[in-house]
Amino acid sequence: MVSSGISQSLPTIPLAVLEYATEHGLTSCLEAVLELTRKIVPTLTLAVFLEEDPELADYQHVVLEAKVPGWKAEELFAARRRWSQALIQECPAPHLAHFLLRLT
Numbered sequence: 001m002v003s004s005g006i007s008q009s010l011p012t013i014p015l016a017v018l019e020y021a022t023e024h025g026l027t028s029c030l031e032a033v034l035e036l037t038r039k040i041v042p043t044l045t046l047a048v049f050l051e052e053d054p055e056l057a058d059y060q061h062v063v064l065e066a067k068v069p070g071w072k073a074e075e076l077f078a079a080r081r082r083w084s085q086a087l088i089q090e091c092p093a094p095h096l097a098h099f100l101l102r103l104t
Helices: 015-023 027-040 073-090 093-098
Strands: 046-052 060-066 099-103
Touching: 015 027, 015 046, 015 060, 027 046, 027 060, 027 073, 060 093, 073 093, 073 099, 093 099
Parallel strands: 060 099
Antiparallel strands: 046 060
């Protein structure tokens, strides 16, 4: 995992994500989750979108998807662990399940 040292901006939040965040009381932690994701995964390609849960009807996640080509399994695991720990610090427990990190 190599940081380029270049400051990356946060991705644009789609209207559907903003509406979902408002409906589920996530607005207070949404930007913080984006910022912590950017710090932990300093990639040029970071997207945020809603995705239906394939196993739970009428349930969605706010997906933060970062493209990290070339990362080894250890780097992916370490980033996911740091992200999960930071997420717990930023969001109230009931909101944690609404966020999903995807490293591709």
